[in-house]
Ligand SMILES: [Zn+2]
């Protein structure tokens with residue numbers, strides 16, 4: 001089985017699975033937002049991290 005986990009640079013849209021490049025804020029295929037903004041401290045995290053809580057302030061963001 002080919003190893004795909006941990007591949008640098010490749011980031012898949014959480015909704016449609018389209019591979020998007022690094023700096024995009026939303027998916028060019030389906031419009032899904034690719035970033036999570038913490039409502040508490042305003043820090044922006046990439047969905048790729050899968051954070052449920054803001055690592056900066058501890059607020060739940062997912
Ligand atoms: Zn998408």
Ligand SMILES: [Zn+2]
Nearest residue numbers: 038041054057
């Ligand atoms: Zn925060």
